[in-house]
Amino acid sequence: MVTIEEAEAFARAKNADIAFCRGIVFRLKSIGISDEQVLCSVFPCYTKSSFDEVFSRFGREIATIVASVSRDHTLPRQKQEEQYVKQIHDMPWESVLIKLCEISANLKIIKESEISKTKRSKMLKQNTHYLNVLKKKISENRDRTPGIEKLLDGVNETLSHYRQRPIDFA
16 A cells, blocks of 8 residues: 555655645545545645556555546647646545645635735635536535534635625525
8 A cells, every 4th residue: 555655755756736735635534434444545636647647656545546636748739727727626525625725725826925915816706617517426425524514614715705696505
């Protein structure tokens, strides 16, 4: 079985943002996720590695999760975004949790960083869009992960801070 340290070393060798990945793992643990495969999946998600590369290094389960969370960087940028929105709509629950924790980490960056209003607005708009795509799946499955409530409250608090409409996950 793969360890978080091995997954982190793989991501480090691929120049992934390790602090960002650790923030996602921290959030997953804080909502009660302890499945090592799910936690290990976070690191390869941010490496732009192919399915085959992740599969050969970590196995099918992690490769499948990574493929569902990661963008297809072989597509042109516009097609990439269209495909990604379809992809996140159909994600399995474990991947939804990773994406939700990623969004939470992005919102923390928005809140704590000195970024331009334009970049902040673009990041808020994109993350809010992804939350709206995931909203139905989160509503239907939130009872499977009791710790998720605090994370959703934090996301909505940040959105409200920037005068964005909170998302109703009920």
